[in-house]
Amino acid sequence: MTLLHKLALDLDKQDKLSIFRDEFYFPEDSPIYLDGNSLGLLSKRAEASLLASLEDWKRYAIDGWTNGENPWFYYGEKLSGLKAPLIGASPKEIATAGSITSNLHQLISTLYQPEGTKTKILTDNLAFPTDIYVLESQMKLKGVNPADNLMKVVSSDGQTLNEDRIIEKMTEDICLILLPSVLYRSGQLLDLNKLTKAAHERNIIIGFDLAHSIGVVPHQLHETGCDFAVWCTYKYLNSGPGGVGGLFLHEKHHGTEPGLTGWFGSDKSKQFDMSHTFTPADDASAFQLGTPHILNCAPLQGSLEMFQEAGIATIREKSLRMTAFMRKLFSELKLLDDRIEFITPEEDHRRGGHLALSHPDAARICKDLKTRGVIPDFRAPHFIRFAPAPLYTSFTDVWETYQVLKSILESKSYERFSNERNVIA
Ligand SMILES: *Cc1c(COP(=O)(O)O)cnc(C)c1O
Numbered sequence: 458m459t460l461l462h463k464l465a466l467d468l469d470k471q472d473k474l475s476i477f478r479d480e481f482y483f484p485e486d487s488p489i490y491l492d493g494n495s496l497g498l499l500s501k502r503a504e505a506s507l508l509a510s511l512e513d514w515k516r517y518a519i520d521g522w523t524n525g526e527n528p529w530f531y532y533g534e535k536l537s538g539l540k541a542p543l544i545g546a547s548p549k550e551i552a553t554a555g556s557i558t559s560n561l562h563q564l565i566s567t568l569y570q571p572e573g574t575k576t577k578i579l580t581d582n583l584a585f586p587t588d589i590y591v592l593e594s595q596m597k598l599k600g601v602n603p604a605d606n607l608m609k610v611v612s613s614d615g616q617t618l619n620e621d622r623i624i625e626k627m628t629e630d631i632c633l634i635l636l637p638s639v640l641y642r643s644g645q646l647l648d649l650n651k652l653t654k655a656a657h658e659r660n661i662i663i664g665f666d667l668a669h670s671i672g673v674v675p676h677q678l679h680e681t682g683c684d685f686a687v688w689c690t691y692k693y694l695n696s697g698p699g700g701v702g703g704l705f706l707h708e709k710h711h712g713t714e715p716g717l718t719g720w721f722g723s724d725k726s727k728q729f730d731m732s733h734t735f736t737p738a739d740d741a742s743a744f745q746l747g748t749p750h751i752l753n754c755a756p757l758q759g760s761l762e763m764f765q766e767a768g769i770a771t772i773r774e775k776s777l778r779m780t781a782f783m784r785k786l787f788s789e790l791k792l793l794d795d796r797i798e799f800i801t802p803e804e805d806h807r808r809g810g811h812l813a814l815s816h817p818d819a820a821r822i823c824k825d826l827k828t829r830g831v832i833p834d835f836r837a838p839h840f841i842r843f844a845p846a847p848l849y850t851s852f853t854d855v856w857e858t859y860q861v862l863k864s865i866l867e868s869k870s871y872e873r874f875s876n877e878r879n880v881i882a
Contacts, residue, residue: 497695502759545677566716639809719746
């Protein structure tokens with residue numbers, strides 16, 4: 458046994474989170490799942506909370522809204538309470554609803570108030586496409602031309618962003634800023650505190666897309682003081698395909714009229730008065746729209762209970778150890794193939810939950826990995842992301858992935874596959 462293999466086994470022995478692994482279902486023939494940053498695995502607890510919701514429907518029908526262990530009328534608020542410790546917010550600052558896309562539409566329509574010469578939105582040229590689509594359509598709805606008003610900080614290396622360069626772009630004509638907490642390709646973690654402070658000194662509203670950090674990187678959103686945030690729950694939070702999203706609106710904005718209103722944003726005691734006059738909830742719940750998709754909220758409950766038990770600080774600690782271990786192992790592969798490049802920053806405080814590599818044959822290396830029981834994540838044009846999920850990935854999995862990758866690179870067996878991406882990649 459090599460020293461590094463032994464190290465993996467030792468790290469697994471010390472791992473307090475290893476007890477959670479058996480609670481997850483792994484895909485057939487794929488014991489190593491490193492794609493939890495795209496779609497987390499199903500756990501027995503998520504399955505159980507979904508079945509419990511179905512059971513409530515069976516037993517109570519319409520009365521399920523107010524009866525049973527988890528009355529559906531208050532379910533969103535219950536889930537918000539469970540998420541609060543993950544992001545350092547008060548439950549009242551969170552709404553559990555919609556998707557990143559719909560929640561961004563909601564918050565940008567609410568907080569983007571162009572006035573005089575302060576009309577611009579600042580984002581970055583590596584942003585996830587849906588975020589850009591939302592910003593452009595919200596600008597158009599306010600009569601502002603995105604071509605002159607949507608400003609993108611340009612990454613100097615094509616992979617990462619420099620906070621000081623972002624701050625330089627916070628000019629007087631910027632009205633709102635939207636940035637990722639963790640960049641979805643490179644896995645770079647931005648300094649939310651520094652960016653928020655700089656934005657507020659310049660009287661600019663700032664918010665973050667937490668898609669790649671919620672559930673793996675702790676945040677202190679309330680204390681940070683950022684104005685808003687959005688996230689999905691089907692990545693690190695394992696809520697299932699299309700699982701319900703969420704939004705954070707800092708307490709200081711409560712009472713602001715939602716840009717988009719719907720009856721589930723009502724004060725709950727007034728909602729069923731059926732009045733044509735909207736009486737909003739006095740907190741972030743006011744930003745919900747229609748009837749919550751209960752069956753797609755339900756798996757999140759079981760899943761979040763595991764995050765509560767594990768604790769986000771312990772999760773982060775294991776995540777950092779796993780990605781550092783992976784980097785150490787994969788660095789050896791550079792000797793075999795010098796076209797491998799790490800694009801994730803090396804320092805702990807600048808790294809989210811995954812490790813990303815670039816390689817000209819990335820697409821077919823991923824296909825080869827999949828035939829050998831390792832599921833990574835490909836991102837066009839030539840990136841491979843490896844996301845070890847602290848609740849269900851072991852250090853031995855990381856070590857085995859290294860062995861498989863080594864064999865693939867040594868034999869060049871990936872040349873059997875075409876280097877094209879599939880429809881979803
Ligand atoms: C996954 C992801 C999304 C997806 O948005 P949905 O509305 O949930 O489909 C948006 N932004 C980022 C950065 C993502 O990684």
